[in-house]
Amino acid sequence: MQSQTSSLGEFELIQRFFKTQSELMLATIPGSVKLGIGDDCALLKMDSTEELAITSDMLVSGRHFFPDANPEWLGWKALAVNLSDLAAMGARPLGFTLALALPEANSAWLEAFSKGLFAIANQFACPLIGGDTTAGPLNICITAFGSTPKDNAICRSGALAGDDIWVSGAVGDARLALAALRHELELESRDIEAIAVRMHQPTPRVQLGIALRGVANAALDISDGLLGDLRHILKQSGKDAEILLDRIPKSITLRKQSQTIQNQYAANGGDDYELCFTAASNARDVITKISRDLNLPLTQIGIIKAMKHSTPELELIGSSGTKLNPEEANQLLKSFDHFA
Amino acid sequence: MQSQTSSLGEFELIQRFFKTQSELMLATIPGSVKLGIGDDCALLKMDSTEELAITSDMLVSGRHFFPDANPEWLGWKALAVNLSDLAAMGARPLGFTLALALPEANSAWLEAFSKGLFAIANQFACPLIGGDTTAGPLNICITAFGSTPKDNAICRSGALAGDDIWVSGAVGDARLALAALRHELELESRDIEAIAVRMHQPTPRVQLGIALRGVANAALDISDGLLGDLRHILKQSGKDAEILLDRIPKSITLRKQSQTIQNQYAANGGDDYELCFTAASNARDVITKISRDLNLPLTQIGIIKAMKHSTPELELIGSSGTKLNPEEANQLLKSFDHFA
Numbered sequence: 001m002q003s004q005t006s007s008l009g010e011f012e013l014i015q016r017f018f019k020t021q022s023e024l025m026l027a028t029i030p031g032s033v034k035l036g037i038g039d040d041c042a043l044l045k046m047d048s049t050e051e052l053a054i055t056s057d058m059l060v061s062g063r064h065f066f067p068d069a070n071p072e073w074l075g076w077k078a079l080a081v082n083l084s085d086l087a088a089m090g091a092r093p094l095g096f097t098l099a100l101a102l103p104e105a106n107s108a109w110l111e112a113f114s115k116g117l118f119a120i121a122n123q124f125a126c127p128l129i130g131g132d133t134t135a136g137p138l139n140i141c142i143t144a145f146g147s148t149p150k151d152n153a154i155c156r157s158g159a160l161a162g163d164d165i166w167v168s169g170a171v172g173d174a175r176l177a178l179a180a181l182r183h184e185l186e187l188e189s190r191d192i193e194a195i196a197v198r199m200h201q202p203t204p205r206v207q208l209g210i211a212l213r214g215v216a217n218a219a220l221d222i223s224d225g226l227l228g229d230l231r232h233i234l235k236q237s238g239k240d241a242e243i244l245l246d247r248i249p250k251s252i253t254l255r256k257q258s259q260t261i262q263n264q265y266a267a268n269g270g271d272d273y274e275l276c277f278t279a280a281s282n283a284r285d286v287i288t289k290i291s292r293d294l295n296l297p298l299t300q301i302g303i304i305k306a307m308k309h310s311t312p313e314l315e316l317i318g319s320s321g322t323k324l325n326p327e328e329a330n331q332l333l334k335s336f337d338h339f340a
Numbered sequence: 341m342q343s344q345t346s347s348l349g350e351f352e353l354i355q356r357f358f359k360t361q362s363e364l365m366l367a368t369i370p371g372s373v374k375l376g377i378g379d380d381c382a383l384l385k386m387d388s389t390e391e392l393a394i395t396s397d398m399l400v401s402g403r404h405f406f407p408d409a410n411p412e413w414l415g416w417k418a419l420a421v422n423l424s425d426l427a428a429m430g431a432r433p434l435g436f437t438l439a440l441a442l443p444e445a446n447s448a449w450l451e452a453f454s455k456g457l458f459a460i461a462n463q464f465a466c467p468l469i470g471g472d473t474t475a476g477p478l479n480i481c482i483t484a485f486g487s488t489p490k491d492n493a494i495c496r497s498g499a500l501a502g503d504d505i506w507v508s509g510a511v512g513d514a515r516l517a518l519a520a521l522r523h524e525l526e527l528e529s530r531d532i533e534a535i536a537v538r539m540h541q542p543t544p545r546v547q548l549g550i551a552l553r554g555v556a557n558a559a560l561d562i563s564d565g566l567l568g569d570l571r572h573i574l575k576q577s578g579k580d581a582e583i584l585l586d587r588i589p590k591s592i593t594l595r596k597q598s599q600t601i602q603n604q605y606a607a608n609g610g611d612d613y614e615l616c617f618t619a620a621s622n623a624r625d626v627i628t629k630i631s632r633d634l635n636l637p638l639t640q641i642g643i644i645k646a647m648k649h650s651t652p653e654l655e656l657i658g659s660s661g662t663k664l665n666p667e668e669a670n671q672l673l674k675s676f677d678h679f680a
Binding site: 034035038039040041042043044045046047048049050051052053054055056057058060061062063064085086088089091097098099100101129130131132134135136137139141143145146147148150153155156157219220221236 | 374375378379380381382383384385386387388389390391392393394395396397398400401402403404425426428429431437438439440441469470471472474475476477479481483485486487488490493495496497559560561576
């Protein structure tokens with residue numbers, strides 16, 4: 001990509017890369033947006049039969065992405081991680097705001113960034129409705145809005161004893177792609193190609209989240225690693241769980257790796273943006289149908305149990321059908337902490 | 341302030357400085373928040389008779405504040421600038437999300453920051469409902485939500501020919517405080533004390549915005565400078581305006597400065613967070629009553645006129661009652677551009 005720096009001012013920048021495309025989307029998507037970019041606030045129409053789901057994620061250069069990351073992928077991913085949070089509540093996307101700090105008003109970078117951003121915005125009918133731009137170290141903060149039918153959002157706190165635990169798609173590929181990028185291990189180029197998209201342009205499971213309304217009792221999206229994130233459900237629901245490690249779905253590419261790598265990356269690799277959810281066992285047929293309709297694998301990997309002690313416990317069952325010892329389990333339970 | 345650095349993890353940090361106080365507020369403010377911090381999304385209850393106003397502002401170290409800025413003031417100001425945007429639409433605050441990038445998890449800094457943040461949050465009954473924390477160069481991104489009665493938000497586009505142009509409070513003090521901090525000019529210490537609060541802890545005009553529903557035809561908050569911001573109203577309303585410079589309200593402290601400094605700082609100093617609004621001339625009595633009720637000066641500084649040419653024009657009338665020449669006018673019309 002050509003690194004052409006221009007002397008764009010703030011208003012010209014917003015107009016050229018964001019406002020025009022935002023207006024195009026608002027003109028074609030019949031939605032809840034009454035007023036978009038250009039006033040002190042955006043305005044959304046409300047509906048008493050709905051609730052508004054709100055999520056905010058901040059992506060920082062050097063922490064969430066490499067400083068030389070492809071800006072088109074970055075635009076995609078910045079919205080994808082927020083849509084993934086909406087999906088986890090069963091919310092339908094309504095729109096988003098973008099606050100962007102840029103070291104310089106580089107038009108080539110901005111053009112690519114906005115291309116990726118509007119590609120996913122259009123795919124999920126989620127228009128840009130406002131935001132802020134400023135000079136500063138590269139930082140992308142998106143706040144996204146979605147609607148769920150009243151009292152129907154899927155929360156982390158709803159898991160019931162006896163629920164199946166499910167996960168969508170396959171997990172661990174984004175971590176494998178990161179390992180290859182960092183040269184922690186070597187992959188064939190066709191393997192890198194196969195999984196790079198999972199790291200750079202994850203697909204938020206929006207349709208799945210909507211389909212799970214009234215079916216799932218609890219859900220979250222897997223951003224910091226499957227098992228670490230699952231523990232949030234256990235904590236907020238006050239439940240134990242048992243996970244069959246061999247059932248955790250892995251891609252063909254990940255299954256070429258050592259058993260240790262497979263287990264580690266699938267269990268707590270992070271950056272997966274799949275959904276983990278729980279549902280009563282009598283919902284299995286419905287869930288199988290949802291999987292078929294969406295052409296998205298959904299795998300039952302364990303069960304929710306009543307809490308035996310004062311804190312939630314997560315039992316990990318290995319290949320032999322026996323419980324992992326505490327040391328083995330701890331290795332797999334490490335979740336990502338931004339300040340660790 | 342003691343600079344005590346601890347090894348707080350992300351979740352402990354959120355819990356200690358944000359979640360507990362957020363939960364306290366939600367327990368005491370009967371409001372629209374159904375679900376706060378701790379799930380994939382926050383949830384707001386909706387009402388078909390209302391519209392939701394949304395605004396997002398990003399504050400960056402070295403650009404919006406000095407790197408060694410008092411974190412308590414910073415916490416206040418980060419929410420104040422967003423509440424000011426809600427005020428400009430006539431919206432009542434409902435809640436906000438906070439995305440925060442921090443170089444380190446410094447508990448003394450965080451304690452002071454959250455103190456300032458919750459001080460203003462409590463004052464305006466606007467609870468923290470969600471967000472994100474990450475390591476990175478200091479960056480504060482707040483997205484705030486408010487409600488306005490349906491079809492009653494005050495937009496920039498509604499100014500009518502013949503409207504009076506009003507401004508609340510006094511403008512230019514924040515710029516004067518900045519000049520003193522930068523040693524561009526010398527002030528007596530009691531003068532610095534008198535105006536420092538205008539720079540560090542501005543008061544968003546939330547009650548004024550709500551009182552102006554159905555009274556003001558157009559409004560915005562003054563963040564980049566009075567005259568530059570006023571031009572957004574002219575542009576979006578397709579109108580000209582005439583401003584009597586001598587009428588622009590200035591504090592006693594600013595009036596001690598040279599006429600040039602007074603005019604410059606009041607006209608385009610920026611960071612004022614007062615409201616500029618337009619209203620029919622027959623609303624003067626109502627506006628005078630609002631001013632008295634809120635104990636807040638409201639000053640009529642000019643009038644809106646039909647647009648004479650193809651672009652909006654802003655005529656500035658000086659002390660002598662004559663129009664400023666283009667060069668003088670341009671000096672006063674420079675607005676703040678983050679990439680200029």
